[in-house]
Amino acid sequence: xxxxxxxxxxxxxxxxxxxxxxxxxxxxxxxxxxxVDLTIPEIEILPxxxxxxxxxxDSGVDISAVTQRFSGDFQGQxxxxxxxxxxxxxVSLLLGNKIPIEDLSELEQDSLVEIGNVILNACFGTVINFxxxxxxxxxxxxxxxxxxxxxxxxSDNDWSLYIKVKFSLPSKHIAGHISFIxxxxxxxxxxxxxxxxxxxxxxxxxx
Amino acid sequence: xxxxxxxxxxxxxxxxxxxxxIESHLQGVNIIEAGNGEQALxxxxxxxxxxxxxxxxxxxxxxGLELISALADKLxxxxxxxxxxxxQNEIREQALAAGVTFLNxxxxxxxxxxxxxx
Numbered sequence: 001x002x003x004x005x006x007x008x009x010x011x012x013x014x015x016x017x018x019x020x021x022x023x024x025x026x027x028x029x030x031x032x033x034x035x036v037d038l039t040i041p042e043i044e045i046l047p048x049x050x051x052x053x054x055x056x057x058d059s060g061v062d063i064s065a066v067t068q069r070f071s072g073d074f075q076g077q078x079x080x081x082x083x084x085x086x087x088x089x090x091v092s093l094l095l096g097n098k099i100p101i102e103d104l105s106e107l108e109q110d111s112l113v114e115i116g117n118v119i120l121n122a123c124f125g126t127v128i129n130f131x132x133x134x135x136x137x138x139x140x141x142x143x144x145x146x147x148x149x150x151x152x153x154x155s156d157n158d159w160s161l162y163i164k165v166k167f168s169l170p171s172k173h174i175a176g177h178i179s180f181i182x183x184x185x186x187x188x189x190x191x192x193x194x195x196x197x198x199x200x201x202x203x204x205x206x207x
Numbered sequence: 208x209x210x211x212x213x214x215x216x217x218x219x220x221x222x223x224x225x226x227x228x229i230e231s232h233l234q235g236v237n238i239i240e241a242g243n244g245e246q247a248l249x250x251x252x253x254x255x256x257x258x259x260x261x262x263x264x265x266x267x268x269x270x271g272l273e274l275i276s277a278l279a280d281k282l283x284x285x286x287x288x289x290x291x292x293x294x295q296n297e298i299r300e301q302a303l304a305a306g307v308t309f310l311n312x313x314x315x316x317x318x319x320x321x322x323x324x325x
Contacts, residue, residue, distance in 0.1 A: 008219060008220065011218055011219045011220050012218075012220040014218060015218035015220050015221050018218070018265060018292070019292040019312050019313055020292070021292075022265065022291055022292030022293035022294075022312065023292050023293075023294075025293050025295065026292075026293055026294045026295055029295040029296070029297075035295060035297045036293075036295065038265060038293065040217065040265065040266070040267055126292075130313070198220065201220055201223055201224055201227070202223065
C-alpha cells in the first residue's frame with residue numbers, strides 16, 4: 001500500500017502542504033499577533049487505527065477540534081485539534097485577553113470554528129490550486145471529546161492517506177495539530193492529480 | 208564567468224522547479240543543491256565564491272535564516288533569497304535585517320527571473 005506513492009510524489013505532496021500550512025500559519029499569526037512555529041508535514045498511508053494513534057492524543061484527553069469534511073475528486077476529513085485547555089488559551093488570545101478564561105466557554109465554539117475555517121481553508125486553497133482538483137468543502141464543525149469522538153471512520157481495517165503538521169505559539173505554550181485524512185477509495189484520483197503535478201515539473205526540467 | 212548558485216530546499220520537487228527556472232535564464236550556470244542546512248554548509252567551500260543563494264525557510268534541522276547566518280560566517284554571498292509561504296511579519300523582518308530578499312512560495316518563473324537579473 002505504501003508503495004502507491006513514489007518518493008518524488010510524497011516529496012511533492014509534502015511541499016504542497018508545507019506551502020498551504022505556511023499560509024495558514026500566516027493567517028493565524030495575523031489573527032492572534034503571535035509568532036507561529038510549524039513542523040514539516042508528515043505524510044503516510046496508514047490503516048485507520050494506526051492513524052488515530054499517530055494523532056498524539058491519549059484517549060483520556062479532552063480535545064477541542066474543528067473538522068471539515070471534503071468530497072469531490074477526493075474525499076476525507078480535515079482536522080484542527082487542540083487540548084481543551086490550549087483551545088481556550090487560543091480563544092483568549094484571539095479576543096485580546098479581555099475576557100477571563102473561566103468566562104470563555106460560551107465563545108469557545110464560535111471562535112475556534114472561525115480559526116479552523118481560516119486555517120483549514122488556507123491549506124485547502126493551496127492544495128486544490130496546485131493539483132487543479134475540484135472538491136467541495138462542508139461547513140466547519142466543532143467537536144469536543146476524546147480522540148475516539150473526534151476521529152471517526154467506518155472500519156479499523158481501512159487505510160487512509162494521513163498528513164499531520166504540528167504548530168505552536170511558543171511564547172504562549174500553545175500547540176495544536178492539523179491533519180488531513182483521506183479515504184483510500186479516493187486515493188487513486190488524488191494520486192493521479194499528484195502525478196500530473198510532478199510530471200508537469202519533471203517535463204519542464206527535461207525540456 | 209559562469210555564476211555559481213546555491214539552492215537549499217528539503218523538497219526535491221521544489222529544487223527541481225527552481226533549478227529549471229535558473230537554467231532557462233542563465234547559460235552555463237553552476238548549481239550547488241542541498242536538502243538541508245547541514246548539507247549546504249558541507250557543500251559550500253569558503254574558497255569558492257557563490258554569487259546567488261535560494262534558501263527555503265522551513266526545513267528539518269536549521270531554518271533557512273539560521274543557515275543564512277551560518278553561511279555568513281564562511282563566505283559572502285552577494286544575493287540571497289529566503290523562500291517561504293510563511294510570510295509572518297517576524298520572519299519577514301528577520302530576513303530584511305539579514306539583508307535577504309523575501310520570496311513568497313510557490314515561486315514562479317517571473318519572481319525567480321527578476322531576482323536573478325536585478
